[in-house]
Every structure is written in structure tokens, then in C-alpha cells.
Amino acid sequence: MALxxxxxxxxxxxxxxxxxxxxxxxxxxxTPPRIYQESINSISHFYYEPGQDRICLWATFEICxxxxxxxxxxxxxxxxxxxxxxxxxxxxxxxxxxxxSLGSYGAIYSTWNSGYTVTEMDASAMWPAAxxxxxxxxxxxxSTIFTHAVVNREDxxxxxxxxxxxxxxxxxxxxxxxGSLRLPYTLGYLCYESREICxxxxxxxxxxxxxxxxxxxxxxxxxSVQNPDPSSKGYYSAFDTKxxxxxxFRWLPDAVxxxxxxxxxxxxxxxxxxxxTDPVPVTRLRNGEKARFVAHLYGNSGExxxxxxxxxxxxxPAAGALLTPITATEQSGAATFRYQAPDEAATETLNLSASxxx
Amino acid sequence: xxxxxxxxxxxxSNYPSFMAYIKTWDxxxxxxxxxxxKVFRDGSEAYLGAWSYSxxxxxxxxxxxxxxxxxxxxxxxxxxxxxGQFHNDLILNPNWKxxxxxxxxxxxxxxxxxxxxxxxxxHDLGTGVxxxxxxxxxxxxxxxxxxxxxxxAFKHDTGDVALVDYQGKKVLWKSKVRPCRWSAYDCxxxxxxxxxxxxxxxxxxxxPVPATLTAPTFTPAAQRFQGCVVKTRLRGAHGEVxxxxxxxWAITGSPPKGALVKLASKTDENGYAENFYYGPALGEEIGAxxxxxxxxx
Numbered sequence: 001m002a003l004x005x006x007x008x009x010x011x012x013x014x015x016x017x018x019x020x021x022x023x024x025x026x027x028x029x030x031t032p033p034r035i036y037q038e039s040i041n042s043i044s045h046f047y048y049e050p051g052q053d054r055i056c057l058w059a060t061f062e063i064c065x066x067x068x069x070x071x072x073x074x075x076x077x078x079x080x081x082x083x084x085x086x087x088x089x090x091x092x093x094x095x096x097x098x099x100x101s102l103g104s105y106g107a108i109y110s111t112w113n114s115g116y117t118v119t120e121m122d123a124s125a126m127w128p129a130a131x132x133x134x135x136x137x138x139x140x141x142x143s144t145i146f147t148h149a150v151v152n153r154e155d156x157x158x159x160x161x162x163x164x165x166x167x168x169x170x171x172x173x174x175x176x177x178x179g180s181l182r183l184p185y186t187l188g189y190l191c192y193e194s195r196e197i198c199x200x201x202x203x204x205x206x207x208x209x210x211x212x213x214x215x216x217x218x219x220x221x222x223x224s225v226q227n228p229d230p231s232s233k234g235y236y237s238a239f240d241t242k243x244x245x246x247x248x249f250r251w252l253p254d255a256v257x258x259x260x261x262x263x264x265x266x267x268x269x270x271x272x273x274x275x276x277t278d279p280v281p282v283t284r285l286r287n288g289e290k291a292r293f294v295a296h297l298y299g300n301s302g303e304x305x306x307x308x309x310x311x312x313x314x315x316x317p318a319a320g321a322l323l324t325p326i327t328a329t330e331q332s333g334a335a336t337f338r339y340q341a342p343d344e345a346a347t348e349t350l351n352l353s354a355s356x357x358x
Numbered sequence: 359x360x361x362x363x364x365x366x367x368x369x370x371s372n373y374p375s376f377m378a379y380i381k382t383w384d385x386x387x388x389x390x391x392x393x394x395x396k397v398f399r400d401g402s403e404a405y406l407g408a409w410s411y412s413x414x415x416x417x418x419x420x421x422x423x424x425x426x427x428x429x430x431x432x433x434x435x436x437x438x439x440x441x442g443q444f445h446n447d448l449i450l451n452p453n454w455k456x457x458x459x460x461x462x463x464x465x466x467x468x469x470x471x472x473x474x475x476x477x478x479x480x481h482d483l484g485t486g487v488x489x490x491x492x493x494x495x496x497x498x499x500x501x502x503x504x505x506x507x508x509x510x511a512f513k514h515d516t517g518d519v520a521l522v523d524y525q526g527k528k529v530l531w532k533s534k535v536r537p538c539r540w541s542a543y544d545c546x547x548x549x550x551x552x553x554x555x556x557x558x559x560x561x562x563x564x565x566p567v568p569a570t571l572t573a574p575t576f577t578p579a580a581q582r583f584q585g586c587v588v589k590t591r592l593r594g595a596h597g598e599v600x601x602x603x604x605x606x607w608a609i610t611g612s613p614p615k616g617a618l619v620k621l622a623s624k625t626d627e628n629g630y631a632e633n634f635y636y637g638p639a640l641g642e643e644i645g646a647x648x649x650x651x652x653x654x655x
């Protein structure tokens with residue numbers, strides 16, 4: 001399995017142009033060729049909120065006017081990715097709270113910068129209301145601190161990230177660690193899909209699907225965003241549980257004139273073909289004998305793409321014969337072609353193709 | 359020398375510091391520039407993530423790989439077959455820390471650990487007790503899984519290769535490939551895979567390239583009016599047997615003295631090709647005769 005890009009909303013955020021006033025703060029923002037008076041400084045939360053069917057992004061800005069910073073919550077339409085609303089927010093939901101994500105019962109949960117708990121949050125204020133659910137992993141044995149967490153209260157499980165590891169804890173009684181998985185790269189964001197599945201996106205754009213409910217957690221897929229960009233400043237993911245698709249916020253550096261270039265990309269977890277290898281012989285090549293050639297159909301991260309038919313042809317004039325001109329790929333993406341060599345020495349060209357439906 | 363079957367046209371981004379064939383991928387996991395990559399036979403490459411600096415790598419039974427912690431005596435961690443990363447929860451040697459030796463082979467089904475070196479030492483995975491040793495005659499850098507109870511041993515700077523039966527504790531055969539940076543064994547198709555300093559992937563058949571054909575021997579000795587079995591043996595440059603090659607037979611005398619049953623026969627698994635020779639019949643000329651054997655490669 002891989003990720004199929006559905007559509008992208010480029011420049012999903014627009015900065016406020018400089019209004020010409022001689023502000024004291026962050027003068028670089030309005031220094032030509034830059035023409036805006038704000039720029040994203042950090043991103044704290046990115047989550048799908050099923051109650052209002054929206055995707056929320058919380059960002060801290062450097063701005064020219066007093067007090068030099070601003071916090072904004074951007075609400076995007078989950079279906080179209082269009083910007084619905086921009087709200088100015090206080091500093092505490094980003095200074096103290098950290099990495100909100102959807103979890104059980106359609107609620108938003110978050111870890112904290114200022115503490116160790118994982119807490120249910122009001123989805124709009126990103127702050128806990130009185131009586132909301134909370135748990136403190138620092139009191140577990142061993143004491144644990146999560147930077148990101150997915151909460152599954154129905155099954156009493158928490159999947160949290162600490163450094164390079166995703167840890168799964170059973171919180172039905174005395175919290176016990178069920179297992180962990182090593183991440184392929186430093187984490188960008190962790191998000192919830194269901195009572196079984198969560199997703200990670202790394203800081204360099206690798207995307208992983210994890211079954212965290214199994215007794216031992218396991219990877220189900222490793223892929224990547226389309227065209228991962230080394231200049232990107234970060235990737236954040238949220239899973240739209242209504243449409244079964246992944247939304248990725250790609251934080252890109254500002255343009256030369258200071259314009260925001262960030263974009264939201266939508267992916268569906270489907271087979272996605274990225275390449276077809278050359279056919280390589282795996283048996284000896286002899287006059288008059290049959291030989292086998294293997295090629296692989298693969299996705300963005302080299303994952304095998306199974307059950308696609310590959311078609312093989314020999315370039316004219318063909319001296320031998322292709323015995324299996326159509327072969328389906330296996331789970332590993334491998335497809336084997338059998339070839340009958342002619343009795344005399346010859347040079348042949350084996351051409352392969354796959355028909356991929358868009 | 360093993361027969362070179364294929365050289366990739368695509369070069370890897372760099373040569374690997376470790377590489378192993380992963381059977382479920384039908385491809386290679388390669389550690390390049392401190393990153394985990396998936397490498398296909400044609401040199402196509404996919405990035406899978408970062409490699410933990412604190413770990414080294416070895417080969418595991420059934421065409422997998424595992425991670426050593428970088429310690430003199432090390433835990434071995436199972437590797438994940440989706441990401442190629444290690445499972446820090448799955449320790450394969452919970453009872454005994456193995457000596458760190460990258461490229462070693464871990465057979466957790468038979469409970470054995472094979473340490474690279476000269477000789478290859480075989481340890482009980484449960485206790486660490488030395489269970490035996492096999493000498494290939496060269497220092498082994500890599501021990502890749504090559505079927506039940508067997509590993510392919512490689513010395514990279516010289517290209518020495520040996521198939522080792524570690525249950526029977528013996529070397530089955532030895533040969534060579536070109537000197538390389540790292541090696542692997544495709545246990546699905548029985549192929550040796552190497553990457554050299556030019557970063558190209560090379561694939562070798564297990565068939566050695568034939569180099570010598572012995573003089574035919576007659577059993578019993580050739581005589582008038584009698585038939586006898588005549589054999590020749592095909593070997594590679596390093597004494598490896600060469601099975602599956604067609605040997606052509608010819609009597610060079612004119613007129614020929616005696617007759618052969620077959621014009622060509624195939625070498626068996628020990629490299630022998632066999633024919634049947636009838637000595638001169640009544641009325642035919644007798645005397646010295648020359649039998650010519652040749653093989654087409």
C-alpha cells in the first residue's frame with residue numbers, strides 16, 4: 001500500500017501585507033523585497049475535528065506590530081481544503097499545549113509543553129474545560145513523557161511518541177507498556193485514524209501507517225509525501241475519519257517577497273505506482289534454454305505494489321520468444337517473465353509496461 | 359570465478375556499509391550514507407529512513423537482517439520488514455550477549471550464532487557455548503543466509519566466496535567473484551549479489567565459469583571388442599565443479615578407432631560428463647586414438 005495524492009491546496013494561508021507603518025518589531029519582515037508584515041514562526045497543532053468537519057492549524061507568527069507575535073487558528077474545509085476562518089488566539093494554547101490530535105469519541109487530545117499529562121481539549125480553544133479527561137504518563141512505571149499522543153479510551157490504549165519511538169501503553173489498570181516501534185526518522189506529527197490505526201509523518205516527509213491495537217504494534221505501510229522537499233520546514237498530518245484520507249500540511253519557506261507558500265495536500269491510502277525496475281535475469285542465459293527475468297513495480301518508498309498486470313514485449317526482430325507476455329506482480333511488487341532463448345547467439349530487448357489507472 | 363550474470367546500469371547513491379537480501383521484498387536492504395535504503399537488482403533505490411548510529415547489522419535466517427547494539431557483547435534486535443528499522447522490543451538473544459561482529463549470521467530457529475572471521479565460529483545462541491568452527495581459508499566479512507543450515511561466506515577485498523554447511527560444519531565449495539564493497543545472497547533465486555566501488559549492482563550465478571576439462575578416463579581401460587565408460591570433469595579456475603554444461607565428444611583419428619555413443623553429454627552435479635566408448639571392432643584398425651572433449655561456454 002502507498003499514498004495516492006488526491007489534490008493539493010497551494011498557498012493555503014495568505015499573510016497580511018505590510019500596511020506602510022514604521023513598526024519597531026521584526027523589521028526584516030518588511031524589508032524589500034519582502035512586502036508582508038508577518039511570517040509563520042512555529043506550528044503547534046494540526047488536527048481533523050469531526051464535530052465541525054474541519055481541519056485546524058494553529059500557528060505562531062512573527063509580526064511587525066506590537067507585541068511582535070500573534071497566534072492564529074486556521075480552519076480549513078475538510079472536503080475542499082478551502083480556508084474557512086482565521087481566528088486570533090491567545091498564547092497559552094500554543095505556549096503550554098503541544099501537538100493536539102483527534103482521539104476517542106471524536107475529541108481532541110494533546111500533550112503539554114508545560115507539563116507531562118495527556119489531556120482532552122476543547123477543539124476550538126485548545127484548552128481543557130472543567131472535568132475533561134486527563135492522564136499523567138510521568139507517573140507510570142517507567143516514567144514516560146510524550147511529545148505526541150493518540151488516545152484510544154474505548155480500548156484503554158495510548159500510543160505516544162517519545163524521542164525516536166512510538167510506545168503503546170495499556171491504561172486499563174496500572175499502565176503497562178505493550179510495545180514500541182522505532183520511527184524511521186524524527187517525528188513530524190502523529191495522528192489518529194481509528195481504534196486500531198494511527199499515522200506518523202516524519203520531519204522529512206515519510207508517512208507510516210501503524211496498527212497500534214495489536215498485542216505487539218506493527219507497521220502496516222511506509223510511504224512518503226509526493227515529492228518530498230529538503231527545503232521544507234516541517235510536515236504535519238491529520239486523518240479525516242469521515243473521508244478516510246490523510247491531510248498533510250507542508251510548511252515551506254516564505255517566498256522571496258515574503259509570501260506564504262505553505263500548502264495542504266490530501267492523500268488516500270491506496271496503491272500508488274512510482275516506478276518499474278528494469279527486468280533483470282535471475283537464471284542463466286544460454287542458447288536454446290529458458291530463462292527468467294524479474295522486474296519490480298514499486299511505490300514512493302520502494303514498497304512493492306501487488307496485483308498489477310505487467311506486459312512484456314520483445315523488440316523486433318525477436319530471435320527468441322517471451323513465454324509469459326503478461327504477468328501479475330506479487331505482494332513484493334515482483335513479476336517474473338519467462339523467455340525462450342534462440343538456438344544461436346542473439347541480442348534481445350525486453351520491454352515492460354504497466355497500465356496504471358488514475 | 360562465478361559467472362557474472364548482470365551488471366546494473368544504474369549506480370547507487372553510494373556503496374553500502376551493509377547490505378542484505380530480504381526475501382519478502384525480493385530486494386535488498388542497504389545502509390548507505392547512514393540511511394536505510396531499499397535497493398532493487400537494477401540499482402533502483404528508495405529511501406526508508408535514518409539508521410541509528412548506535413547499531414550495526416547482521417544477517418538472519420530465512421533471508422532477513424538484524425541489528426547489533428554497538429557493544430563488545432551485544433543484544434541483537436529483530437528488524438522490521440516494512441521499514442527496515444529495528445524492533446527495540448524484540449531481542450533475539452535474550453540469554454546471551456553475542457560478540458559484536460557485523461556481517462555475522464543469526465539462526466534463531468536452530469539457536470545458533472555464526473561469527474564472522476577466520477575461522478567462522480559457531481555459538482549456541484542460548485548459552486554462548488562454542489559449538490564448532492568452520493574454516494574457509496580466508497577471513498570472512500559477511501555470512502549471508504543461503505538455505506537451511508547454509509550460509510554464503512564472503513571476503514570482500516579479494517572476492518572469495520564459500521558455501522558453508524554450518525550444521526555439518528564443512529565448506530561445500532569455494533569460488534570467487536570480483537572484489538566488492540559488500541555482498542548479499544539472493545536465497546530465492548540462488549544468486550550472489552555484490553556492490554563494488556563503482557556503486558553498480560552485480561549479480562552472479564552460482565555456476566562457476568568453466569576453466570579446465572580433465573583428460574577423459576576410461577573404466578575399464580579401452581580395449582578392442584569391449585565397451586567402457588569414459589568420463590571427463592569440468593572445473594572452474596578455483597577447482598569448483600561446473601554442473602549443467604554440455605560437453606562435446608569427438609574421436610579425432612581418421613578413420614576413427616572405435617566409436618562413441620553420444621556426441622554430447624551434460625555435466626552432472628559433480629561436474630562429470632559421461633559417455634560410452636566401444637573399442638575397435640573386428641576388421642577395424644587398432645592403435646593409439648585421441649578423444650577430444652570440449653565445452654561451449
